[in-house]
Amino acid sequence: MKNNNQTTVHLGAHGAACIHHVRFQSGDLIAQNIHPDIPKPAEYNRWRIKRKETFLAGRMAVRSAQQALGLTHFDVLRGGDGAPIWPSHILGSVSHTENEAIALMIDARQSSLMGVGVDLEKINSGSQLEDESMIGLPEEFRILHSIGFQSECARLLLFSLKESVYKALYPSVGQFFDFLDVALEAEQEGVFSLLVQRDLSEKIAMGCRIYGGYKQVNENMITFAYF
Numbered sequence: 001m002k003n004n005n006q007t008t009v010h011l012g013a014h015g016a017a018c019i020h021h022v023r024f025q026s027g028d029l030i031a032q033n034i035h036p037d038i039p040k041p042a043e044y045n046r047w048r049i050k051r052k053e054t055f056l057a058g059r060m061a062v063r064s065a066q067q068a069l070g071l072t073h074f075d076v077l078r079g080g081d082g083a084p085i086w087p088s089h090i091l092g093s094v095s096h097t098e099n100e101a102i103a104l105m106i107d108a109r110q111s112s113l114m115g116v117g118v119d120l121e122k123i124n125s126g127s128q129l130e131d132e133s134m135i136g137l138p139e140e141f142r143i144l145h146s147i148g149f150q151s152e153c154a155r156l157l158l159f160s161l162k163e164s165v166y167k168a169l170y171p172s173v174g175q176f177f178d179f180l181d182v183a184l185e186a187e188q189e190g191v192f193s194l195l196v197q198r199d200l201s202e203k204i205a206m207g208c209r210i211y212g213g214y215k216q217v218n219e220n221m222i223t224f225a226y227f
């Protein structure tokens with residue numbers, strides 16, 4: 001396994017938070033039977049090694065975040081909808097690529113935040129996102145172009161920001177919603193603001209604002225969202 005570390009991100013008035021990374025070589029986590037005590041979902045045994053490892057690495061990143069926050073140990077199970085099941089006092093999110101996982105966790109008892117999300121993408125993966133009209137409207141891309149993000153890079157950033165937004169909002173929405181249900185409204189000094197475009201649930205109405213940011217770490221783009 002490669003070294004683990006952390007990335008500090010700034011969540012506006014809510015202060016700084018730590019994203020925890022677990023990097024691994026493909027095959028190592030299974031071969032070394034690392035953390036056999038991590039509870040696995042029923043479908044785990046049917047997964048390919050690659051998927052088992054991303055799951056394990058995500059939960060290892062969660063453990064690292066728990067320790068850093070000084071929290072009593074808890075397991076994060078996987079819900080039937082695929083979403084992680086967090087204890088009520090925790091806001092959290094997980095993302096992974098094939099050789100890295102990240103987790104962001106906030107102790108909700110010490111924060112006025114209502115949700116957080118993270119997403120991790122390989123910087124060179126923007127070319128796989130061909131249809132930008134599925135990700136955002138021309139106005140949204142114009143905002144990104146005006147601050148120097150062009151073509152594939154702009155697509156990847158908007159895609160990833162919205163994946164982070166999805167993860168942050170999902171616990172308050174409880175069902176699938178689309179990329180065009182949230183729109184990038186503005187960017188100021190590295191902080192993106194996005195607006196919900198229709199009523200998504202009782203808690204998340206049209207006009208609800210959610211903030212986001214990004215960081216480049218090695219070959220990856222990390223985005224995060226909070227509200």
Ligand SMILES: CC(C)(COP(=O)(O)OP(=O)(O)OC[C@H]1O[C@@H](n2cnc3c(N)ncnc32)[C@H](O)[C@@H]1OP(=O)(O)O)[C@@H](O)C(=O)NCCC(=O)NCCS
Binds near residue numbers: 096170
């Ligand atoms: C769920 C989804 C966001 C996951 O993204 P992904 O790029 O496939 O995968 P990532 O590695 O970034 O994240 C995977 C992790 O997301 C988490 N996740 C899965 N479903 C989730 C949900 N509904 N809500 C919050 N987190 C979820 C899980 O922790 C999962 O990892 P695990 O299964 O190992 O625990 C994506 O597959 C999806 O369905 N998106 C819906 C459409 C969308 O994003 N719309 C944007 C609206 S603005």
